[in-house]
Amino acid sequence: MQLSKADALRHHADVTLVFETVEACLPARFPTLFADEASLGAELERRGRELATALDAVRGACELGVTAVWTNPEIASPEVDAAAPGMRYMLQRQAAIGGSERRRLRAVEVAEALEREAGSGLRRARRRVCPSTEVALSLALLVERQAAAELKQKLERQTQRDVRILVHGPWPPYTFAG
Amino acid sequence: MLPTDEEFTLLELTDRLLNRGVVLAGEAVISVAGVDLIYLGLNVVLTAVENLRTRREPAALRNHDAAED
Numbered sequence: 166m167q168l169s170k171a172d173a174l175r176h177h178a179d180v181t182l183v184f185e186t187v188e189a190c191l192p193a194r195f196p197t198l199f200a201d202e203a204s205l206g207a208e209l210e211r212r213g214r215e216l217a218t219a220l221d222a223v224r225g226a227c228e229l230g231v232t233a234v235w236t237n238p239e240i241a242s243p244e245v246d247a248a249a250p251g252m253r254y255m256l257q258r259q260a261a262i263g264g265s266e267r268r269r270l271r272a273v274e275v276a277e278a279l280e281r282e283a284g285s286g287l288r289r290a291r292r293r294v295c296p297s298t299e300v301a302l303s304l305a306l307l308v309e310r311q312a313a314a315e316l317k318q319k320l321e322r323q324t325q326r327d328v329r330i331l332v333h334g335p336w337p338p339y340t341f342a343g
Numbered sequence: 344m345l346p347t348d349e350e351f352t353l354l355e356l357t358d359r360l361l362n363r364g365v366v367l368a369g370e371a372v373i374s375v376a377g378v379d380l381i382y383l384g385l386n387v388v389l390t391a392v393e394n395l396r397t398r399r400e401p402a403a404l405r406n407h408d409a410a411e412d
Contacts, residue, residue, distance in 0.1 A: 173360045194364035208367050219365070230355045234345065299345055303355065333352045339359035343366060 168196055184337035189224040191216060191342040223338040226288055227310045229317055230333035233275050233302040235268070237327060269294055272301040275325055279304060282323060286312035291340050301328045305340035 176195045184190040199205040209216065245256035272294045279302075280290050286309045293303040308316055313335040320332045346354060 170357070173357060177356060177360055192359075192364040194362075194366050195360040197365075197367050199367075205367075212367070216365070228359075230352075230359075232351050232355060234351070303358075305359075331348055331351050333355050336356070336359070339363040342364050 172196070180337050184227075189220040190337050191219055191223065192337045192339045194343070219342060223307065223341055225310055226307050226338060226341075227313050227335040228338045228340055229306045229308055229313060229320070229335055231279055231302070231304040231306065231320060232300060232331040232333070233272065233279075233304070233325070233328040234299060234331065235301050235327065236329055265295070268301065271327065275328055276302050276304055278325070279320060279323060279330075280306070282319060283308065283316060286316050289341060307338055307341045308335075310335070 173195050180190070180192045184192075199208070245253055245260060247253040247256050273292075276290075276292045276294065280287060283290075283306055287306055288309070289307040291305045295301060296303050306316075317332050317334070320330065323330050
């Protein structure tokens, strides 16, 4: 079976429809496929206790996503002063690793600042630090539904000197469902 | 060139759809947009969402569609 991005987005639309109707929703990973309803029912029964606990953990909550994008690109091969090519390579790797480590620490600072800003409306957070060369941080926040709109505006107003902050959602709690 | 804000949002959402959420059954292999993930040999029958979707559609639209049938 070939599935497409349109199918994935349709899945999201369906999950969102359910999410807007109930107080607690556990999105299933896309794609989640069963032969028939009986098979699905059997799996839900088998996992019932675990899923009930997971539902309680997200009851009344939704997810906000935050992406922090570096405003200046990191230099892949920094200039170093070395005559020999081997030494030059080693110094470049040292500078690159040091730069990457500085970036990682900076990304953690940004995460901590955003989580503090979220305040009492934040239940849980999950971070991906430096997931790519352009992105400092991909942050998932499980927040109280009633507080989500105001919290989103608050986070969008955040300014950091070297990253641009993008806030997404509110979404069903994908990151906190599994 | 960096992705636009909308593209970042779509990337974040797609990441959640494909990599997060409850995993209920993991035996199948499927291909999503040409990327092989897991093997699939199942058919899907899920009626709950269809029922919800039907209830959310305006009654006039449902009646109009029914009349055309």
